[in-house]
Amino acid sequence: MKTIMWISAFITCGLIIGIIVYVFAKGIPFISWDLLSTSPTYIPPHIGILPDIMNTIYIVIASLVVMVPLGAGAAIYLEEYATNQKVVAVIEYAAETLSGIPSIIYGLVGMLFFCEFAGLRTSILAGALTLVIMNLPSIMRTTQESLKTVPQSYREGAFALGAGKWRVIRTVVLPGCVDGIITGCVLATGRILGESAALLFTAGFAHTLNSFFEGLMSPGATLTVALYVYAKEQGEFGAAFAIAAILMILTLGINSLAMWLERHFRKMREQGYPQEKTKE
Template sequence: MEDTRLWQKRRLYSLTLKAAMLLSAAITVGLVLFIIVYVVWNGAQHLSWELLTTSPSYLTGNIGILPDILNTLYMVITTLAVVLPIGIGAAIYLTEYANHPRLISWIEFTTETLSGIPSIIFGLVGMLAFAQMFGFGTSILAGALTLVMMNLPIIIRTTQESLKTVPNSYREGAFALGAGKSRVVFTVVLPKCVAGIVSGTILTIGRILGETAALLYTAGLAHVATGYFSAIFKSGATLTVSLYVYAKEQGEFQVAFAIATILLILTFIINQVAYQVTRLSRTKE
């Protein structure tokens, strides 16, 4: 009798936990679907070719986001051009060259701390350091350098984990054939980590596309379309900053929802690319 009651209690406890987990999963999926449907429903109907390919004009009252799209592209290119060499180089040093455990743990602790700092603080530091101290002013370059600080932990961590997955037998075999340390790293180890580095790069692009607070302080709010080499030294609003300006400052919620729809589409594409890269790397292994 007591065994039956104990079994019933355990079964009730198991069913309760299962129901709670299913409810949590349903709430999570429901919230995601609600946000996607709500944004796309309100934004897709306001998307147009004119909106995507023209510049805003206060004289004619035209609203276009072409400069914002170009500024976002410039921001991504500039940030990746700086953060990838630094991040990958740091990860290679920590994994392949560093011999002092205390130094490695200190650098890793610093990196983890950097990833937990709120973006608004990065924006304040970027404004004081890059915009004022280094004289870049409010520009895409200042915003990109600020995003470099924010995204370094992602590149370092993903590259480190990729390097650690390469079997030591690969390194030992190369050393046995007479290859030097640098040759082993760059011709044997790194080619096996391309998928992981690409995944980290894609995640970084996603974070760049979604950042707003730090860029308000450093990149500015200008909507002017120019060439890359002249634009990076000028103020330029990205899509997320423009969304904030149109919704909060100008009350153009239709345009804001259209930009939000574009960002959702870009986020979906980035996530799919990251998933496919990860899946391809696992298949090759």
């Protein structure tokens, strides 16, 4: 029995090490400044992934900007306002359902709703909004968790001083849940970086270099979509592996950042709630 368990654990470890080593060995030789800093051209045939990098950054920024107020607001409603248990149950069930829906379905509905119905066409913005719906449950959950740790006595203290509900939320509760929002954002960034199926039909495949606002309204491939296109449709495996290596570095970095943040915030809370936050 022990051997089987040991083998299983070893397989798990071996898989991730194997994937990392393989992707880096194949991809890193192809990463060059030229690849990172230019746009692709057909004549002469040349591959550059700068537009894809920029598109990825745009889509992350746009998604986070929309997602944070929505997700944090929903969490605040659930923790601070909601009194009707049935409503809470329905909202939480909906969030559970959302996190179980596969990304290809998000892509399809995003295409129908944002691109066609809302008239955004295939654009980074449509892709970002689709990702917002996808990642709402996770940012809601992290914010909720951190709201739960804000001591009830703080709220009571503020109420006793005559503050209204909104004032209490603004000055006492919100500063207390910043850590949850940050963790949620980091986790969401990791997921956005790795997402591809939801973006295929909403954000498109274009490789043109745009400024931020121009980029939002025009189609553009993120790194993952670019990887897919290079590997599956153009057979450019060098570029595909280079992108894969970059993606691995980014997601590994972001995931370790998220883990570190979580541990850091937990430690901070165990040491007691920081005093400065109550002064406001």
